[in-house]
Amino acid sequence: MNLRHLRAFADVADVGSLTKASIMRGTAQSALSKQLSALEAEFRGKLFYRTGRGVVLTELGKSVLPRVKALLIEAEQLQGEVQASAGVAFGHVSLGIQSSATRPLASLLFRRTRERFPGITLRLLEGFSGHIEEWLANGRVDIGILNRYGSDKSRKDDALLAVNLDLVGGGTDRAMAKKRIKFASIATLPLALPGLPNGLRLMLDEAARRHGFTLSVAIEVDSLVVIKDVVADGGVYTILPLHAVFAEVKTGRLRAAPIYEPTLNRALVLATSTQRPLTRASREIVRLIRQLVEELVSSGQWQGRT
Numbered sequence: 001m002n003l004r005h006l007r008a009f010a011d012v013a014d015v016g017s018l019t020k021a022s023i024m025r026g027t028a029q030s031a032l033s034k035q036l037s038a039l040e041a042e043f044r045g046k047l048f049y050r051t052g053r054g055v056v057l058t059e060l061g062k063s064v065l066p067r068v069k070a071l072l073i074e075a076e077q078l079q080g081e082v083q084a085s086a087g088v089a090f091g092h093v094s095l096g097i098q099s100s101a102t103r104p105l106a107s108l109l110f111r112r113t114r115e116r117f118p119g120i121t122l123r124l125l126e127g128f129s130g131h132i133e134e135w136l137a138n139g140r141v142d143i144g145i146l147n148r149y150g151s152d153k154s155r156k157d158d159a160l161l162a163v164n165l166d167l168v169g170g171g172t173d174r175a176m177a178k179k180r181i182k183f184a185s186i187a188t189l190p191l192a193l194p195g196l197p198n199g200l201r202l203m204l205d206e207a208a209r210r211h212g213f214t215l216s217v218a219i220e221v222d223s224l225v226v227i228k229d230v231v232a233d234g235g236v237y238t239i240l241p242l243h244a245v246f247a248e249v250k251t252g253r254l255r256a257a258p259i260y261e262p263t264l265n266r267a268l269v270l271a272t273s274t275q276r277p278l279t280r281a282s283r284e285i286v287r288l289i290r291q292l293v294e295e296l297v298s299s300g301q302w303q304g305r306t
Contacts, residue, residue, distance in 0.1 A: 003075055005039040006068050008032055009047060013065050014140060017054035024123070069139070073276050090119035091281040096132035096141040097124060099224040100244035101268060104301065105145075108292050113285065120281045128222065129199045132271075139275030142282045145289065148267045149203040157269035158286075160293045163241040163304035165264040166256040170234040171248075176255035183259050184211060190218035192227050192236045200266070204239060207264060228254065241266070243302040268293075268304075 012021040012032070022029040040047050047061040057065065076091050097106060106124055113120055125135060129146040136144045148157060167186060169176040175189075187208070193215070194201050208215045218236050221227045228245060231238050232253050239259070248254040270289060272278055278286070296302040 001042065002035075002038070003072065005035045005042075007072055008035040009039055009061075010065065010069055010072060012036065012048065012055060013057055013061065015054075016056065020054075073139070077277070077279060089117045089281045089284045091279055092121045092123060093143065093279075093282050093285045094123040094125065094141040095285065096135045096144040096146070097126055098129060098132065098146050098268065099126055100147075100240060101145055102126055103247060105289075105292060105296065108296075109285070109288060112288055112292065116288070117281070117284055120284065122285070128194060130197065136271055136273045137275070139273050142273055142276060142278065143286060143289070144271045144273075146269060146271065147199055148269050149199055157267075157271050158290075159267055159269050160290065161268040161297065161302065161304040163243065163266060163268065163302075164258055165239050165266065166242050166245075166258050167237055168228075168231055168240050168245050168254055168256045169237045170232055171252045171254055173234060173237075173255060175237075176257055178257055180260050181257045182261050183207065183264065184213070184261070186215070186237075186239075186259070187213040188216065190216050190236045192219045192221055192230045192238045193217050194222050194227075195220035198222070200239070203264070203266070207262070239264070241304070243296070243304070246301055 008021070008025070011025060012018060015021050015024065018029055018032055018036075022032045025032065036047065043060065043064065045060040046058050047064070048055040049058055079091050082090075095109075106126075110122060110124075113122055123141075125131075125141060127135075129148075132141070132144040132146040135141040145160070167176070167181045167189075193204065196202065196205075204215060219230060221230065224244065227238050227240075228248060230236055232248065240256075242249070242256050245254050245256055249256050270286065272282070272286070293302070297304060
């Protein structure tokens with residue numbers, strides 16, 4: 001069996017779409033289809049049903065997927081061990097990264113990895129903390145960078161950065177001229193926030209209840225890019241750490257003001273999957289992530305305590 005064909009099958013099964021898998025892999029969709037067809041011919045059966053929304057696994061696909069993933073993990077570990085014995089970090093490393101932390105961490109990590117470890121191939125998946133928790137639990141990613149709130153921190157988490165939350169509004173919004181915003185003042189403001197059960201949303205709802213009011217959520221959006229676009233257009237606000245909107249604040253597209261009475265905070269943490277042991281390549285990426293976070297804080301691009 002061809003490992004490339006098996007990896008193509010696993011990737012398509014994970015995202016449920018040939019189009020998304022081809023973009024993620026950086027290959028043409030036609031080439032991906034040929035790989036799947038070759039694997040189906042070898043297995044003598046269909047692995048996917050094609051639908052209007054993508055693909056779903058057939059019974060054959062469901063039955064072989066766990067063994068295929070186990071085989072791919074074993075193959076990657078073998079490659080890593082062989083290369084490690086020669087003193088080279090090598091192999092695939094999958095990273096799930098919190099949407100608010102992607103810029104500029106993701107591009108810096110990619111560049112630094114290519115410079116220092118050309119044998120490592122990164123696979124980056126962006127999402128909210130709930131998505132990353134799920135990916136870590138099922139072994140889809142090796143490493144996760146996600147947010148924790150209050151006492152929600154796991155003993156297995158490696159704290160990267162403690163940050164305070166800001167009220168974020170449009171760049172010309174007069175209400176954002178204040179240097180600081182009392183939390184109680186937010187009660188009257190229309191907000192653009194992720195829908196439940198998002199961790200940030202749960203924390204904000206609970207904080208509002210403790211202070212005797214209910215947040216006025218004008219729109220629920222499960223996309224950081226869209227939230228920032230809606231807020232930049234004016235009329236609504238959101239609550240985020242400054243590093244999530246650093247570029248937009250710098251250009252004047254958005255404004256941010258720290259929230260106080262009380263100060264709201266969260267921790268950016270690094271977690272690893274319990275479903276697959278860390279390879280040498282994964283451990284090198286973990287070290288790089290820690291270094292880059294410290295550099296971002298030192299340069300002022302991210303504000304917080306490491």
